[in-house]
Amino acid sequence: MIELQGAGYSYGGAGLLAGLDLGLAQGSFHFLTGPSGAGKTTLLKLCYGDLKPTSGQVLLDGRDTRSLERDGLARMRRRIGVVHQDCQFIDHLSIRENVALPLMVAGRDVAAEAVNLAQLLGWVGLAPRADALPPQLSGGERQRAALARAIIMDPEVIIADEPTGNIDWEMSQRLLTLLAELNRMGKTVLVATHDLALIRAAKSQVSARVLRLANGVLSSGAEL
Amino acid sequence: MLDAALGDRQADRVVPPTGHTVWLTVLTATAMAFLAVFALALALATGRLADRWADSLAQAATIRVSAPPEQADAQVDALQAILAATPGVAESRVLDQSEQAALLEPWLGADLPLDTLPLPRLVEVIGTDDLDVEGLRQRLAAEVPGATYDDHTRWRQPLVRAADRLRALGWIALTLIAGTLAAMVTLAAQAALSANSQVIRVLRLVGARDAYVARAFTRRFTLRAAAGALIGTTLGGLAIAFLPQADPAGGFLTGLSFAGAAWLLLPLIPLFAGAVAFLATRRAALSALARFE
Numbered sequence: 001m002i003e004l005q006g007a008g009y010s011y012g013g014a015g016l017l018a019g020l021d022l023g024l025a026q027g028s029f030h031f032l033t034g035p036s037g038a039g040k041t042t043l044l045k046l047c048y049g050d051l052k053p054t055s056g057q058v059l060l061d062g063r064d065t066r067s068l069e070r071d072g073l074a075r076m077r078r079r080i081g082v083v084h085q086d087c088q089f090i091d092h093l094s095i096r097e098n099v100a101l102p103l104m105v106a107g108r109d110v111a112a113e114a115v116n117l118a119q120l121l122g123w124v125g126l127a128p129r130a131d132a133l134p135p136q137l138s139g140g141e142r143q144r145a146a147l148a149r150a151i152i153m154d155p156e157v158i159i160a161d162e163p164t165g166n167i168d169w170e171m172s173q174r175l176l177t178l179l180a181e182l183n184r185m186g187k188t189v190l191v192a193t194h195d196l197a198l199i200r201a202a203k204s205q206v207s208a209r210v211l212r213l214a215n216g217v218l219s220s221g222a223e224l
Numbered sequence: 225m226l227d228a229a230l231g232d233r234q235a236d237r238v239v240p241p242t243g244h245t246v247w248l249t250v251l252t253a254t255a256m257a258f259l260a261v262f263a264l265a266l267a268l269a270t271g272r273l274a275d276r277w278a279d280s281l282a283q284a285a286t287i288r289v290s291a292p293p294e295q296a297d298a299q300v301d302a303l304q305a306i307l308a309a310t311p312g313v314a315e316s317r318v319l320d321q322s323e324q325a326a327l328l329e330p331w332l333g334a335d336l337p338l339d340t341l342p343l344p345r346l347v348e349v350i351g352t353d354d355l356d357v358e359g360l361r362q363r364l365a366a367e368v369p370g371a372t373y374d375d376h377t378r379w380r381q382p383l384v385r386a387a388d389r390l391r392a393l394g395w396i397a398l399t400l401i402a403g404t405l406a407a408m409v410t411l412a413a414q415a416a417l418s419a420n421s422q423v424i425r426v427l428r429l430v431g432a433r434d435a436y437v438a439r440a441f442t443r444r445f446t447l448r449a450a451a452g453a454l455i456g457t458t459l460g461g462l463a464i465a466f467l468p469q470a471d472p473a474g475g476f477l478t479g480l481s482f483a484g485a486a487w488l489l490l491p492l493i494p495l496f497a498g499a500v501a502f503l504a505t506r507r508a509a510l511s512a513l514a515r516f517e
């Protein structure tokens with residue numbers, strides 16, 4: 001569903017990414033690693049149309065993101081669940097409402113999905129904190145809430161940017177297990193992480209490819 | 225339809241309440257609607273006035289007969305004979321003494337010793353469209369030397385022009401009021417939009433279409449402007465309804481009112497204000513959204 005063809009990006013000045021080729025086949029599992037500042041977040045943003053490539057092209061479902069109209073991009077985003085590195089919540093809405101937000105903006109009946117929502121919040125361990133506001137949560141709690149929001153629409157692709165950055169090992173394991181489970185259900189997963197231990201731990205659960213981003217180029221690492 | 229345009233309450237919650245700036249929008253709409261009531265009353269009243277002067281007076285004329293008292297009756301009789309024979313004269317009537325006294329009273333006071341004043345005799349003529357005014361004038365000049373035909377054009381024309389101008393000013397004022405409301409709402413909406421850029425960003429990221437995001441803002445501004453305008457229109461309407469009544473022949477100022485069905489135009493003001501606010505907010509929102517992918 002997501003394909004990069006010679007895609008490059010520059011924030012102005014020197015180019016950050018150049019000539020990236022990447023195809024995320026349906027049902028694949030990829031880790032994206034690389035030093036801090038290498039452009040992992042930037043690459044992920046290209047993948048969900050938050051940034052448009054400054055060279056080459058990024059295809060979502062075969063359509064160039066630069067020519068995709070805004071409503072088309074909105075609909076595409078309902079099929080791609082994203083855990084942002086900085087979470088991106090609406091601060092005056094409760095965690096429950098934030099997690100339900102994708103349902104709401106897609107015009108789905110939130111009340112009808114209440115059971116689903118409660119289960120999901122329970123699974124990420126946030127049932128007791130569901131009525132808290134995002135700024136009242138710890139970093140790890142926020143990341144778990146962000147994951148819940150990313151998967152509530154049952155997306156085809158899940159993109160997670162450092163989803164385990166602030167959570168303990170046990171929680172990261174649970175999160176990884178969930179991602180692996182979703183992957184076995186046929187979902188495409190792309191996870192950016194520094195955490196090599198996490199990648200190693202994934203070995204036993206999924207067959208994942210590791211992509212390494214450094215100096216603006218992508219090198220395909222070993223298959224786990 | 226309205227719901228589709230305004231969005232639901234749930235979507236409205238997505239944008240945090242904005243405290244006292246709410247009241248600025250309501251207040252502006254109230255003031256603008258209040259002014260709009262007067263501008264509308266001005267436009268309608270002067271319109272009525274201009275029409276009345278143009279229509280009823282176009283047909284009416286006065287023939288003044290100034291003659292020495294001993295000839296006056298004979299000349300008036302001759303004049304009436306001519307009028308009776310002239311095609312296009314629907315009606316003619318000699319004003320009697322008491323009517324003349326009534327006409328002069330505002331200027332010279334009551335108890336006027338009319339008999340001692342050498343007053344001309346007045347004959348009121350109501351003509352139809354095919355009255356040949358030039359022909360009549362020439363005949364009068366030849367046969368009734370003391371008669372002067374006055375069709376009021378001389379003083380009617382500038383009055384009709386003035387009334388037309390006032391009516392135009394009323395409509396211009398209404399346009400300016402609508403424009404001011406649109407400008408104020410645009411500024412308020414822009415402030416709200418930039419204060420909520422994080423909300424807009426998150427909504428876009430989780431798959432909201434532009435229309436959804438815009439609705440979260442248009443709903444509140446439309447409702448506020450309409451509510452404010454409702455208050456302003458009510459106040460303005462009451463002020464006009466309770467304007468002190470002068471005598472019916474009074475000038476146009478005391479005629480500043482709504483005639484019958486024209487009152488029904490007032491409820492249109494809040495609707496129109498709501499529509500203006502809706503369009504202004506929508507425009508502001510859609511242009512603000514361009515900054516977010």
Ligand SMILES: Nc1ncnc2c1ncn2[C@@H]1O[C@H](COP(=O)(O)OP(=O)(O)OP(=O)(O)O)[C@@H](O)[C@H]1O
Pocket residue numbers: 011016034035036037038039040041042043085
């Ligand atoms: N909006 C921006 N404007 C200009 N430069 C930016 C912007 N966002 C990121 N950068 C720069 O681009 C580079 C790559 O940033 P990016 O966030 O993609 O890195 P990253 O690999 O995700 O890093 P980390 O592992 O620390 O999250 C960095 O040097 C950063 O300073």
Ligand SMILES: [Mg+2]
Pocket residue numbers: 040041042085161
């Ligand atoms: Mg990053």
